[in-house]
Amino acid sequence: MKSVGIIHTTPATIASLGALAQELLPGVQVVNLLDDSILGDMRDNHNVAFVRERWLSYAATLEKLGVSAVLSACSTVGEFAEEADKALSVRVMRIDEAMAEEAVARGSRIAVFATLRSTLDPTVRLVERKAKEAGVATEIDTVLVEGAYDALMAGDKAAHDAKIAQAVSERLASADVLVLAQASMASALSSLEGAGGKVLTSPRLGMERLAKELGLAD
Numbered sequence: 001m002k003s004v005g006i007i008h009t010t011p012a013t014i015a016s017l018g019a020l021a022q023e024l025l026p027g028v029q030v031v032n033l034l035d036d037s038i039l040g041d042m043r044d045n046h047n048v049a050f051v052r053e054r055w056l057s058y059a060a061t062l063e064k065l066g067v068s069a070v071l072s073a074c075s076t077v078g079e080f081a082e083e084a085d086k087a088l089s090v091r092v093m094r095i096d097e098a099m100a101e102e103a104v105a106r107g108s109r110i111a112v113f114a115t116l117r118s119t120l121d122p123t124v125r126l127v128e129r130k131a132k133e134a135g136v137a138t139e140i141d142t143v144l145v146e147g148a149y150d151a152l153m154a155g156d157k158a159a160h161d162a163k164i165a166q167a168v169s170e171r172l173a174s175a176d177v178l179v180l181a182q183a184s185m186a187s188a189l190s191s192l193e194g195a196g197g198k199v200l201t202s203p204r205l206g207m208e209r210l211a212k213e214l215g216l217a218d
Helices: 011-024 038-043 048-064 075-087 097-106 117-134 148-153 157-169 183-191 202-213
Strands: 003-008 029-034 069-072 091-094 109-114 139-144 177-180
Touching: 003 011, 003 048, 011 029, 011 183, 011 202, 029 048, 038 048, 038 075, 038 117, 048 069, 048 075, 069 075, 069 202, 075 091, 075 117, 091 202, 097 117, 097 177, 097 202, 109 117, 109 157, 117 139, 148 157, 157 177, 157 183, 177 183, 183 202
Parallel strands: 003 029, 003 069, 069 091, 109 139, 109 177
Antiparallel strands: none
């Protein structure tokens, strides 16, 4: 049986990615690792070297468990996943890579939304790199959705989603594509009306890419 390891930095992504795995990765066992101290450390720029050390150790542990691939569920530490992919024998993927590629394919004016400031820079760097690889020019606008992360951590998903939906609606007309940087933000899609398919989230696109990696999709 094939298996995948998913490294989470918030419990908010465990159920949603698990549901997508059941749909898109039939017969594949999922091993979840959660370290919910990482986001706080990255947000506060606290001992980032140790965050990197322990994230890489989680990926190495999953490799020793014999998983077929490792997926980083967190965009904030996506660059650690890229480092692990080069260092380990198992494939290590970041959930937002497919989303970034799709964004630069859809248009040049890209708005990137995050609920944590620490997620904006790595996401923008990824989008810029994908644009360069594709040979296209982009204009990237970044938006920090104030208060949304705190609402989610307080268990108020409705307020979290509403704040994101409001921020996105204010920029629908000025952007070709709008990127929700964190996998945990995908739940806000149900609160968005009139987006016209311009809003991208990472969970489904990332899982579809993982399915291809495992030979489960074309």
